[in-house]
Amino acid sequence: MTSRRDVVIVGGGPAGIATALFLVDAAPHLADRVVVLEKARYPREKICAGAIGARADALLARIGVVVDVPSAPIHGAALRVMGRTTVVREPGVGRVVRRLEFDAELARKATTRGIEVVEGAAVTAIRWVPGGIEVDSARGTYAARALVGADGVGSIVRRALGLPATRYHAQALEVDTEPVADDAPRDLLVFDAGERRLPGYVWDFPTLLDGAELVSRGVYVLARGGVRPRLEIQEVLERHLARKGLTLASYRRRRFAERGFEPHRALSRPRVLLVGEAAGIDPVTGEGIAQALFYGATAGSYLAARLAEGDLGFAGWPAAVRRSHVGRDLAYREKVVPLFYGPARPSVERFLRRSPDVLRLGLQHFGGKPWSRSAVARTGLAAAREAARYGAGRMRQHAAAR
Numbered sequence: 001m002t003s004r005r006d007v008v009i010v011g012g013g014p015a016g017i018a019t020a021l022f023l024v025d026a027a028p029h030l031a032d033r034v035v036v037l038e039k040a041r042y043p044r045e046k047i048c049a050g051a052i053g054a055r056a057d058a059l060l061a062r063i064g065v066v067v068d069v070p071s072a073p074i075h076g077a078a079l080r081v082m083g084r085t086t087v088v089r090e091p092g093v094g095r096v097v098r099r100l101e102f103d104a105e106l107a108r109k110a111t112t113r114g115i116e117v118v119e120g121a122a123v124t125a126i127r128w129v130p131g132g133i134e135v136d137s138a139r140g141t142y143a144a145r146a147l148v149g150a151d152g153v154g155s156i157v158r159r160a161l162g163l164p165a166t167r168y169h170a171q172a173l174e175v176d177t178e179p180v181a182d183d184a185p186r187d188l189l190v191f192d193a194g195e196r197r198l199p200g201y202v203w204d205f206p207t208l209l210d211g212a213e214l215v216s217r218g219v220y221v222l223a224r225g226g227v228r229p230r231l232e233i234q235e236v237l238e239r240h241l242a243r244k245g246l247t248l249a250s251y252r253r254r255r256f257a258e259r260g261f262e263p264h265r266a267l268s269r270p271r272v273l274l275v276g277e278a279a280g281i282d283p284v285t286g287e288g289i290a291q292a293l294f295y296g297a298t299a300g301s302y303l304a305a306r307l308a309e310g311d312l313g314f315a316g317w318p319a320a321v322r323r324s325h326v327g328r329d330l331a332y333r334e335k336v337v338p339l340f341y342g343p344a345r346p347s348v349e350r351f352l353r354r355s356p357d358v359l360r361l362g363l364q365h366f367g368g369k370p371w372s373r374s375a376v377a378r379t380g381l382a383a384a385r386e387a388a389r390y391g392a393g394r395m396r397q398h399a400a401a402r
Contacts, residue, residue, distance in 0.1 A: 001140060005035045006307060008135050008144040010123050010157050012038025013046065013099075014289055015276025016150030017106045018060075018296020019303070020115045025063040026304035031114035035144075037137050039122035039151075042107055046099035047256040048288070049174060049205050049216050051189055053094040055368025056290035059297055067105050071095035072206035072213075075187040079359050080194050081349040087188065088359045093367030096189075096205050096216070102289075123151070126160040133271050146312055147272045148299060150292075153259045155278035161269045167225055168260025168283040168337065170200070173233045174218035175251035176209060180244045183215060191285075192240070193349070198231050199223075199341040201285075202240045217241065220286045222260070222341060258286050260337075261330040268317040275299045279321070284333045284340055290366075294326035329365075347390040355382040 007023065007030070009016045016036050024031045038044075051074070060067065074096065076089035107117050121139040126147070133147045149157025153169075183204065184190050190204040200221040207216040219237045238248045260283030267274045275295040281288040302320050306312055321327040339348050352358055357375040364371050 002134070002143050003035070003140060004143045006030055006033040006145050007035075007148065007303060008133070008142045008146075009034065009036045009148040009150055010135065011150035011152060011155075011276070011278070012036050012040075012042075012107055012117055012119070013103055013150065013152065013276065013292065014106060015278070015292035015295050016148065017103075017110050017117070018293045019148050019150060019275055019299040020110050020117075020296075021060075021063060021065060021113065022297045022300025023303050024113055024115055024300075026301050027307065030304070030307070032116070034115055035142060036107070036110065036115065036117045037121040037123060037135070037139070037142070038107070038117060038119050039138075041119040042104035043100045044103070046103055047172075047174060047254040048099045049172075049203060049218060049286075050096045050098055050102075050207060050289075051094060051205055051287070052097055052102075052289040053287075053366035053368065054092060055366065056293045057095075058368050059290075059293055065106075065109050067097075067102055067109065069097055069101040069105050070208045070211070071097050072208055073187060074189055074206075077189045077191065077359060077363055078184050079352060080190075080192040082353050083194065084353055086353065086356045086359060087184070088356050088363060090360060090363040090367065090369070093363045093369070096207050097289075098207065098209065099289075123156050126157065128271070145271065146303060146307065146314075148303070149272065149274045149278045150276050150296075152277045153257045155274070157272065158274055158278050161266075161272060161274075163266055166259055166262055166265060166280060168222060168262070168280075168334075170220060170222045170258040170260065170283065170286050171233055172218055172220045172256050172258065172286060173237050174216060174254045174256070175237070175241070175248065176207060176214045176216055177241070177244075177246055177251055179213065179215050180246065182244070186213065195231070195236060196345060196349075198236060202236065217244075222283055222286075222337070224337075224341075258288065261334055263322055263327065263331040263334060264318075266318065267321060268314040270314060271312045273299065273302075273314050273317045280330070282330060282333045283337050287366075291326050291330065294324070294329075295321075298324040298326060344390060347386055347393075350389075351382060351386040354386075355379055357382070 261280030
């Protein structure tokens with residue numbers, strides 16, 4: 001038997017469920033014409049540090065969705081570079097959730113709006129057929145006018161489109177431990193970029209597991225063009241834990257991969273488009289939950305318009321992403337990857353150490369708050385000074401090499 005729908009969404013994480021929610025919000029008559037296929041069964045573990053900016057909760061609130069799950073509130077961040085830790089406080093910028101709980105509750109919210117979410121529906125094949133798409137899954141075959149790939153870094157939909165590999169891929173290794181005496185206050189996200197050879201950072205985030213206050217500790221490493229980092233990720237985490245008096249072997253290790261966004265990569269084919277990590281997320285920090293939800297919001301309104309017009313070529317989807325809030329955000333982050341993880345890194349670290357306003361602006365963006373004008377002005381002046389120093393240094397190097 002083949003079930004017929006207008007839209008099939010592969011992947012029941014934040015990107016897929018948000019696409020369904022925002023599509024049905026824009027076109028309520030489609031509520032029973034949309035199906036989300038999730039390969040696992042909720043609550044299922046999704047390995048992720050779990051930080052979600054308040055801008056994402058505000059986005060969901062626009063359509064009346066509140067995801068009420070146990071959370072560790074965030075009121076600031078700490079950044080360690082060049083042997084110094086900078087702490088900036090900014091109230092109410094976000095929270096840390098467990099994806100086990102967050103994704104299940106978000107999916108439940110979708111079902112209350114008439115959206116069908118099919119669990120245990122791993123997709124095995126995708127076919128273009130006259131007038132639409134057919135999707136084979138462990139729960140049957142679905143025919144649709146349009147297909148959305150929201151199935152993460154290993155996306156079967158992306159593979160079916162035949163899209164090339166992206167330039168940026170990241171690996172992360174994470175453990176949950178008890179707190180220790182020298183941890184930062186529990187309302188801070190802590191980033192340690194002190195290991196200059198590491199194209200990434202070490203994190204310590206507060207988290208809640210079955211009501212217990214724990215700390216998520218991990219390492220994020222960005223790989224470019226298939227080139228492996230010079231440091232082994234497990235060794236970095238072992239050293240970090242050892243400084244805390246902890247032993248890696250005492251904890252369950254969880255690895256996960258991420259795909260970095262590239263603004264000029266193809267994200268669609270006729271009748272099919274990609275969202276979330278299947279398309280690409282922030283390569284600098286690996287932030288993904290908020291961006292997945294914004295992808296979904298953009299896709300939902302885009303699909304509603306294209307379905308109404310009968311224009312399902314989706315040639316305009318990449319441009320729609322680039323014009324969107326999430327697309328502009330990700331395009332900027334992709335551009336600054338060489339600054340953070342390239343030859344200019346020492347200069348960038350000096351800039352970050354001397355300019356705490358950069359961290360403040362990042363927190364305000366994370367929380368969806370307006371940027372402080374005074375912080376913007378001070379950051380601009382500090383950036384100009386550091387750029388001048390960097391340029392002068394490069395000129396001296398060239399002169400010495402002659």
